[in-house]
Amino acid sequence: MAQAPTEPNIDGSPATAGRKEWIGLAVLALPTLLISMDMSVLYLAIPQISAALEPSSSQLLWILDVYGFLVAGFLITMGTVGDRIGRRKLLLIGAVAFGIASVVAAYSSSAEVLIATRALLGVAGATLMPSTLALIRNMFHDQKQRTTAIGVWMTSFMVGMVIGPLIGGIMLEHFWWGSVFLVAVPAMVLLVVAGPMLLPEYRDPNPGKLDLLSAALSLAAVIGIIYGIKDLAENSLGVTPVLVLTAGLVLGAVFIARQRRLANPLVDLRLFGNVKFSGALIALMVTMLAMGGLFLLLAQYLQLVLGLSAFQAGLWTMPEAAAMVVGTVLVSALAPRIRPAYLMAGGLLTSIVGYAIFTQLSGGDDLAIIVTGMVVFSLGLSPMSVLGLDMIVGAVDPARAGAASAVSETGQEFSIALGVAVIGSIGTAVYRSQMTDAMPTGLPAETADAAKDTLAGALHVSGQLPEQLGAELATAARQAFTQALEVNSILSIGLTALAVGLVLVLLRHIPAPNQQNAVADKETIDA
Secondary structure, three states, X not given: OOOOOOOOOOOOOOOOOOHHHHHHXXXXXXXHHHHHHHHHOHHHHHHHHHHHHOOOXXXXXXXXXXXXXXXXXXXXXXXXXXXXXXXXXXXXXXHHHHHHHHHHHHOOXXXXXXXXXXXXXXXXXXXXXXXXXXXXXXXXXXXXXXHHHXXXXXXXXHHHHHHHHHHHHHHHHHOOOOHHHHOHXXXXXXXXXXXXXXXXXXXXXXXXXXOHHHHHHHHHHHHHHHHHHHHHHHHOXXXXXXXXXXXXXXXXXXXXXXXHHOOOOOOOHXXXXXXXXXXXXXXXXXXXXXXXXXXXXXXXXXXXXXXXXHHHHHHOOHHHHHHHXXXXXXXXXXXXXXXXHHHHHHHHHHHHHHHHXXXXXXXXXXXXXXXXXXXXXXXXXXXXXXXXXXXXXXXOOHHHHHHHHHHHXXXXXXXXXXXXXXXXXXXXXXXHHHHHHHOOOOOOHHHHHHHHHOHHHHHHHHOOOOHHHHHHHHHHHHHHHHXXXXXXXXXXXXXXHHHHXXXXXXXXXXXXXXXXXXXXXXXXXXX
């Protein structure tokens, strides 16, 4: 049975959440943190996995990528399924599946088994993400409380991505490679035990029939588009990625056309006619686009340019995680009194300052500069992340919150993939151009080609050269990579400036909660 909506207060304002809801939020935040950790923690374990399971190069790519592909592909379907069968029910089913798949992955005896369990983890992850956000929409009806709750949820997700390498490094230092998968199991057990007691059940009272063809079309379209973009970024222009991307776009067009004709569509396209929903979604996607390509380079800079180990790099991301927490607290404090568009624009301008700091990197001893930039950037990102999501889920009827949150998360997956492809490809082109001009003389052609391909390749071959020549090559490669990072930072500044313009134009009319309440009170007095 779907729980009835919480009764409003006697003055007509939304009911406020109590202790049970806030404890329930903590239960939702922990698996959210661990799911995002699962996206980044595996990269550190790849050397040990390669030694233990001996996967081919193709299998290794699938071990890394299949999780993200299926999370993105199933988000829309699972968000809608949750609206139909109940968000809590789907969340608990997903938690059981995620826990079991994590254990099987940890003890995989072959690459094929690990690929299959990573695929199951992706499907289970897609059930968890929209369900947690949709439940928050239904548990917190008061806008101020909902903003704080979404801030906690978003902070959990972002912090999980940041600390994933750190936790992975600790686990791999003391245990075998499979231990990185077992971190999530206790949290899933907690969710299954505490969820029925602390989380209410909600579902759409009039969901209509689930269109399986739409579900298949959305899955194929999303996976095709993201796979095509990712393959283009990794292997440049080729027949296969172009065909896959084109097929994904065509299937996406068919999916949209079908949604227009259905009485009960998988995605209600009328959502995009709501400026609050579509404006926040577009601005959030542009922000993620600016961030996507740059974060990959920052991680490489810490390890390959500054020479930090994966564990040390993880430690130096902790100030960034702390900045996210501080940013969320500030947003919760300021949001009731300041129009969301102004708060988001101010945060994005702060992020631009963080990007600008990255342009001052020299390729030398500048750890303080990069950490400062990451802290400033993370502080600035908080208002857009928290208030943008709050607008998206708050703009729709609570019965459709699962579908709305799934659309939001799918859009962000697209943006990050596109950012990695476009901004990452531009960075690669700058690196190769700089290396062509700065390549030391006297290198064998094969060595020069490897050095021009990637920074990791250059550092690898530099260790095989005579000491002086190897040092010259390594220095040139680090300087070329630094130049690429600076160019990408400038691109991110431009995209973030575009996001500032979007929020000011599209969302400026939305008042702050206190302003909204003041207008409502005045109308009551006048009446």
